[in-house]
Amino acid sequence: MSYTLEDIARLAGVSRSTVSRVVNNHPNVRPAVRERVWEVIHQVGYQPHAAARSLATNRTNVIGLVIPEAVSTLFTDPFFSLLIRGITDGCYARNYHLMLALFSTPAQEEDLYNRLLRSRYLDGVVLASTRLDDPLVGRLLSDGIPFVSIGRHPDPRVSYVDVDNVAGARMAVDHLIRLGHTRIGTITGPLNMSAGADRLEGYKQALQAHHIPVDEQLIVEGDFTEGGGLASMARLLSLDPRPTAVFVASDTMAMGALRAVRQAGLRVPQDISLIGYDDVPQAAFLDPPLSTVRQPIQRLGETAAHVLVDLITHGQDHAQRLVLMPELVLRQTTARL
Amino acid sequence: MSYTLEDIARLAGVSRSTVSRVVNNHPNVRPAVRERVWEVIHQVGYQPHAAARSLATNRTNVIGLVIPEAVSTLFTDPFFSLLIRGITDGCYARNYHLMLALFSTPAQEEDLYNRLLRSRYLDGVVLASTRLDDPLVGRLLSDGIPFVSIGRHPDPRVSYVDVDNVAGARMAVDHLIRLGHTRIGTITGPLNMSAGADRLEGYKQALQAHHIPVDEQLIVEGDFTEGGGLASMARLLSLDPRPTAVFVASDTMAMGALRAVRQAGLRVPQDISLIGYDDVPQAAFLDPPLSTVRQPIQRLGETAAHVLVDLITHGQDHAQRLVLMPELVLRQTTARL
DNA sequence: GGTTATAATGGGAGCGCTCCCAACACGAGC
DNA sequence: GCTCGTGTTGGGAGCGCTCCCATTATAACC
Numbered sequence: 001m002s003y004t005l006e007d008i009a010r011l012a013g014v015s016r017s018t019v020s021r022v023v024n025n026h027p028n029v030r031p032a033v034r035e036r037v038w039e040v041i042h043q044v045g046y047q048p049h050a051a052a053r054s055l056a057t058n059r060t061n062v063i064g065l066v067i068p069e070a071v072s073t074l075f076t077d078p079f080f081s082l083l084i085r086g087i088t089d090g091c092y093a094r095n096y097h098l099m100l101a102l103f104s105t106p107a108q109e110e111d112l113y114n115r116l117l118r119s120r121y122l123d124g125v126v127l128a129s130t131r132l133d134d135p136l137v138g139r140l141l142s143d144g145i146p147f148v149s150i151g152r153h154p155d156p157r158v159s160y161v162d163v164d165n166v167a168g169a170r171m172a173v174d175h176l177i178r179l180g181h182t183r184i185g186t187i188t189g190p191l192n193m194s195a196g197a198d199r200l201e202g203y204k205q206a207l208q209a210h211h212i213p214v215d216e217q218l219i220v221e222g223d224f225t226e227g228g229g230l231a232s233m234a235r236l237l238s239l240d241p242r243p244t245a246v247f248v249a250s251d252t253m254a255m256g257a258l259r260a261v262r263q264a265g266l267r268v269p270q271d272i273s274l275i276g277y278d279d280v281p282q283a284a285f286l287d288p289p290l291s292t293v294r295q296p297i298q299r300l301g302e303t304a305a306h307v308l309v310d311l312i313t314h315g316q317d318h319a320q321r322l323v324l325m326p327e328l329v330l331r332q333t334t335a336r337l
Numbered sequence: 338m339s340y341t342l343e344d345i346a347r348l349a350g351v352s353r354s355t356v357s358r359v360v361n362n363h364p365n366v367r368p369a370v371r372e373r374v375w376e377v378i379h380q381v382g383y384q385p386h387a388a389a390r391s392l393a394t395n396r397t398n399v400i401g402l403v404i405p406e407a408v409s410t411l412f413t414d415p416f417f418s419l420l421i422r423g424i425t426d427g428c429y430a431r432n433y434h435l436m437l438a439l440f441s442t443p444a445q446e447e448d449l450y451n452r453l454l455r456s457r458y459l460d461g462v463v464l465a466s467t468r469l470d471d472p473l474v475g476r477l478l479s480d481g482i483p484f485v486s487i488g489r490h491p492d493p494r495v496s497y498v499d500v501d502n503v504a505g506a507r508m509a510v511d512h513l514i515r516l517g518h519t520r521i522g523t524i525t526g527p528l529n530m531s532a533g534a535d536r537l538e539g540y541k542q543a544l545q546a547h548h549i550p551v552d553e554q555l556i557v558e559g560d561f562t563e564g565g566g567l568a569s570m571a572r573l574l575s576l577d578p579r580p581t582a583v584f585v586a587s588d589t590m591a592m593g594a595l596r597a598v599r600q601a602g603l604r605v606p607q608d609i610s611l612i613g614y615d616d617v618p619q620a621a622f623l624d625p626p627l628s629t630v631r632q633p634i635q636r637l638g639e640t641a642a643h644v645l646v647d648l649i650t651h652g653q654d655h656a657q658r659l660v661l662m663p664e665l666v667l668r669q670t671t672a673r674l
Numbered sequence: 675g676g677t678t679a680t681a682a683t684g685g686g687a688g689c690g691c692t693c694c695c696a697a698c699a700c701g702a703g704c
Numbered sequence: 705g706c707t708c709g710t711g712t713t714g715g716g717a718g719c720g721c722t723c724c725c726a727t728t729a730t731a732a733c734c
Contacts, residue, residue, distance in 0.1 A: 017684060018682085021683090028681060030682065055689045
């Protein structure tokens with residue numbers, strides 16, 4: 001048994017419209033009346049019916065977090081947990097809720113896109129770590145669905161929130177250079193993701209700034225997974241001469257890399273320095289504790305939620321772009337050559 | 338610009354009702370008509386308006402995953418990522434969607450409970466890893482909201498899906514005993530969570546079955562976090578004589594424990610055997626690869642979603658209880674004494 | 675105290691769907 | 705050829721809100 005606006009109106013001796021005005025904080029209600037209505041509302045525990053409201057306003061107050069099929073295998077990475085926590089906090093602060101759209105297969109992506117987006121369950125979506133050429137972007141654009149991308153996107157119509165990956169990578173590699181390393185390898189992320197491409201760009205910029213030639217042999221493309229990090233590191237270690245330091249484009253890959261080093265009978269940081277990226281909670285608990293580039297992941301999610309809600313409420317005439325700054329966190333996997 | 342039922346009806350030369358019947362797969366529509374209607378629907382890309390449907394049916398086809406404030410700090414544990422993936426898969430298979438309710442603070446929990454549950458955004462809720470005495474359970478029960486708990490709950494009205502934690506722990510400790518260990522410690526989970534309490538119970542049962550006395554000194558309560566695992570392990574290692582094997586009630590804590598062992602200058606498994614619980618994706622990549630008890634976490638989530646949807650559609654007259662079986666995964670952190 | 679301007683209130687219409695019931699078509703059966 | 709019965713179709717009502725507009729109460733001013 002639950003109450004409707006009309007019930008509250010009757011109980012408070014006013015009209016449906018007045019109760020609606022009270023609930024929605026419209027002015028033009030006499031304070032005495034307002035108070036009496038609130039009293040009744042609290043007493044019976046009235047809550048407006050979300051669907052009825054949506055039907056009338058054409059707003060659901062729900063946004064979605066879309067994790068494209070292409071990156072869904074990365075979902076267990078703590079990056080996503082932190083991102084989700086940030087997004088939910090951002091949502092709650094703006095009276096919004098978060099729906100999850102985790103696409104595991106291309107067929108699911110197709111099916112769910114229609115079911116979820118076109119049926120207006122959602123007012124907008126946060127698009128997580130998409131590939132640069134993901135067709136989802138074009139689709140959202142042409143369907144006119146407000147969205148924010150986590151990570152830079154070249155299309156000028158796309159709003160995004162990102163952390164400066166070029167700068168972050170540059171900071172990490174700069175630091176390795178300051179420690180005397182010159183033969184520095186890197187394990188990149190997938191290069192069709194902006195995070196992957198940008199961190200590689202930062203790596204190259206740092207080397208060039210110090211007039212160290214970029215050696216393509218020292219660049220191995222990884223996939224942001226632990227297993228990928230292990231395999232890529234093994235390849236770098238087989239080089240002769242092997243690198244004395246490696247910039248790994250994610251902490252998760254760095255965990256694999258750490259293991260590859262150990263398997264090869266070498267020590268971090270005595271034989272080889274390692275620096276990761278993300279500063280996930282585990283990083284401080286690795287052995288040895290991982291030096292890394294801290295991304296404000298939670299704030300990234302929170303910001304994305306705010307930007308999206310602004311886009312929804314104030315219209316999306318021009319794209320919003322926000323870039324946060326990363327920060328170097330030095331622990332014990334980096335040492336002087 | 339988007340179409341309504343009425344638009345489709347006009348375009349197909351039938352009535353609103355007939356289109357509705359087609360969309361909802363009701364019988365009693367002539368095949369020729371049905372086909373013609375589908376054709377129009379596909380051609381213009383019609384999707385029923387979710388809110389309108391909800392208002393008429395009193396169903397949203399959305400369920401929530403509630404992560405109570407009390408366990409929200411554990412959210413970065415890969416356990417939750419896997420659980421979420423399972424739940425979403427279960428939802429999609431049943432034409433449902435998943436909303437996230439991640440409560441970070443008690444105030445948020447209070448506020449969101451009303452906003453989300455009472456306003457009928459959700460048809461039901463999956464309650465994640467709650468404490469045994471969580472007031473949320475009583476509240477959902479008295480509000481008549483269908484829900485499924487992840488993890489056993491004593492109240493006979495509560496439906497739950499669980500993995501047999503007593504059996505899992507027994508398997509792990511049995512194995513340590515078979516390897517010749519008799520001085521076996523354990524780092525438990527929080528004992529006010531069924532997973533924590535049950536795994537401790539399994540530990541005790543295994544010892545008793547082999548007539549090994551339970552030594553309270555060897556039981557340290559942990560909190561399912563990495564840092565907690567490290568601290569608890571340090572305490573066990575300071576014992577004299579120290580245990581030769583430890584059953585750690587989660588892989589995440591085991592990562593911390595592994596590090597504590599290393600900090601103490603000891604080796605796993607030569608000096609001390611370790612066995613974890615969960616088999617999270619990282620477990621195989623630890624150094625050395627972690628022996629553990631595999632929980633079918635994804636299937637747990639999937640099953641929970643199915644049970645919940647059944648509860649929603651077929652009524653919740655009697656509680657559903659399902660218990661899945663764990664499985665021992667032996668890697669390289671356990672060795673003969 | 676009468677006239678405006680403005681604030682406060684009530685009620686109708688409509689959002690897009692489902693569900694129910696009435697109406698109709700058509701073949702079967704006598 | 706009439707009556708059933710079953711299969712098929714259409715339209716009204718209603719889900720619980722918001723929004724607009726008409727109406728009435730109140731304040732402001734000379």
